[in-house]
Amino acid sequence: MDLKLRGKVAVITGASVGIGLAVADRFAAEGTHLVLAARQRERLETAAQSLAERHGIQAVAVACDIATVEGVTQLVDATTDAFGGADILFNNAGTGSNETIMTAPDDKWQAYWELHVMAAVRLARGLVPLMKQRGGGAILHNASICATQPLGYEPIYNVTKAALMMFSKTLANEVVSDNIRVNTINPGLVLTPDWIKTAKQLSSETGGDWEGYLQQVANEHAPIQRFASPEELADFVVFLCSERASYSVGSTYFVDGGMLRTV
Structure with missing residues (x-):
């Protein structure tokens, strides 16, 4: 199946390892140019160089912290400088937590809020106008099954991922008239x-x-x-960001091996 992604530009956060790197590889195999964001510069630059050499695409590495205003600005500016904008955003950066509600300090809650929610808000503000200029695009947020089926040992993760899922739905309603499709993926065990x-x-x-x-x-x-392997999830991600999923708007997709215990 031709996903019609050749020559498109995809911005991927958390791109140097795991799910983000697997998604980057799948996009590159489709001929999609990449803007890769992560905090660890050396690992990110190595990944970008490898992807470009193996797939014959352009891959720009942007070492930044998207949990900060400055990091998001750096990523948006690099995308604009390299390609004039982007067609796809895969909001993937995030990490688990381990605490109880009674003992977790405010600053830990705030740190996860900035990473899982405000990064998505700021990237939307930065990249949606550029997508509009290009005629539309696709945004996919990587939340978690924990957004609806929480794990007891990571309440902050559960709450912020649930907020990300609602932000994604709300953003979808706001930008669909600009031919920008927004969806959420909720993985299980990867x-x-x-x-x-x-x-x-x-x-x-x-x-x-x-x-x-x-x-x-x-x-x-x-x-x-x-x-699941990261590659299994990546196949689903790339499809959702392609024109082959053109009627998928404002939805949440569980890719969890049956882990969700409700309908």
Whole structure:
């Protein structure tokens, strides 16, 4: 299936590893030029160079912190300078949390709010006008199954991802008349480096069987009884951002191996 993405420009946050990097690779394979954002400059630049060489596309690395006004401004300016704008935004940057509501300080709540919600707000303000100039575009927010089915150990993550999902729906209603489609993806268990790191830490005192630990997690939460690969999620992301999903507007898609326990 031709996704008609060749020559388009995609901005991807959290792009140097895991889901973001897998999505970047899938876009590049379709001939899409890339603006890649992450905080770790060396890893990001290495990824951008590799993608450009393997797929024959242009890939611009922008080392920035999108949880800040300055970081978003840097990313929007770099996109404008390199390509004059963008056709696609995959809002992916984010991370889990670990706290209780009773003990989490205000500054931790604020930090996650800036990363998961305000980054999306500011990137929309910066990139939507550029998409309008190009005749439209697509924005996809990477939230989480936790936005509707919370995990008990990360209340801040649950709350901010739920807010991101509602922001996405609201933005969709506002910009659809400009031929800009906005949607949300809510992944379940995806085998990212963060999951592997956590599993190794938690299993270190009980024999170090981190793979067994992850299998237990999958058995408990996902009827499919395994984690998704980042590449599996990336295929879905790229499709949703393509013209082949042209009637998908303001929706939330669960890609979770059956983890969601309701309809």
